[in-house]
Amino acid sequence: MQNLNLPLIQKVGGFTVENLSNVSCFRFAIPTAVRFSKRKFAISSSIWDGKSSRNINVSVRSQYLTPEEQQYQQQKFPSHSSNFHSQPEKMPPRVYVGYTIYKGKAALTVEPRPPEFTPLDSGAFKLSKEGFVMLQFAPASGVRQYDWSRKQVFSLSVTEIGNVLSLGARDSFEFFHDPYKGKSDEGKVRKVLKVEPLPDGHGHFFNLSVQNKLINSDESIYIPITKAEFAVLVSSFNFIVPYLLGWHTFASSTKPEDPTRTNRSGAELEWNR
Template sequence: MNPRPMLKLSHFLNSGNKLFQRRLRGENAGNCYNLMSSAGFSTARQSYGAEGRTSSRIFADYSIFKGKAALSAAPVLPTFSKMDSGHTKVDRRGVIMLTFRPAIGERKYDSEKKQLFALSVTEVGSFISLGPGDSCEFYHDPSIQSRDAGQVRKSLSVKPHADGYFISLSVTNNISKITERFTVPVTTAEFAVMRSAFSFALPHIMGWAHSTNPPTDSVGRDFPKVHPQLAAASEWDR
């Protein structure tokens, strides 16, 4: 058992600490997204895909269809914002989005009743480093930064069985007193696909795949330049 308790972060939100708010957005993607969708898209013009274009126009879910529920996984890339220096930085880290759909008949699944769980970068790290027999559990709270904290909660657990893992999502609403629960048995082979695909996706959702591959919009600019990071690249400067 390697449980990862939900961070109680709500009281930090008025601290005005930019670094820490960035962490909130990065590490607890769910909260952040919720914030953003409440805030509407009025600032969305400042936020765009790397290289100034929409970054996820191709959908390629990996789906596992089982008796009681279906589980789909897909990477969601980070978003980027332009700094005053003209350079680009990660605005919001990407996630691996898990979607659960309940079965509503023989191999029919109800998209209307789907529930989502967005694995953060560090949760993906936990997932891909699971050894045989290991388990892990993650907790998300959409209202963590408000007085409604704790009213609705999601927990995702990954627990071993004879040939693979059970991946379960439970969504508890303390107001409506309703708990929804999905459990999908994942075979060793299916888990190997997830582990391999999540490992591949990790540097992409972190933005490292973008930062190590220069933007293609500079194709053809073939003249030497002084590195803007040259000074910053020295560990002896501050």
């Protein structure tokens, strides 16, 4: 059925009437003639009040748009929902955040890096690489000045972040990285991150040593992290770990009516026993 949009506000019997001053509950309109045009039609009606009749004219305009008009409106007023579905690769702008600790001999910046996903033939996405946290150590070049051109970086994996989260006041750990492991330059760059408790037990030393045989350099940068600063790191790591694993994308894409929820493996069905 075609929806009709009547240009006037007052309506009688489903039609808009130009003048209803003489129409009451005892009067009714009877259409007597209809004249169609391309986009509208006119109706000649008679109002009967039980004694006499009176002719009135009713103009009705259709809401239907021709294909040419629909195409023009879609070009002039594009739909946000259609753009979203036709361009799923369009993502919000990336935002960079971090937490920086400044000390007399060095500064440390901690920044998260997002996970990576691979599209599947089914249209879904699969996690291809976990996110990580980047540690950037910069030596001091003066009073409250730091030489970021000489910075050394160390990436913490999700598991290594777990070591930081489980670190006690008197605990320590050591991580070793070779950026060229499995490549032709394997063993030529050696990075060692040591975390040790401060003598008073109210914080930890973060010490990064980088031995680079490719450029014949050997540098060590350390920075003391207080108990309060370490608490901020722990809180930040606890928050960001699910995002580094990509679990937030799974949670946002799962709906109660999602048909994939019914396709479960045998291991998952054990909870229905």
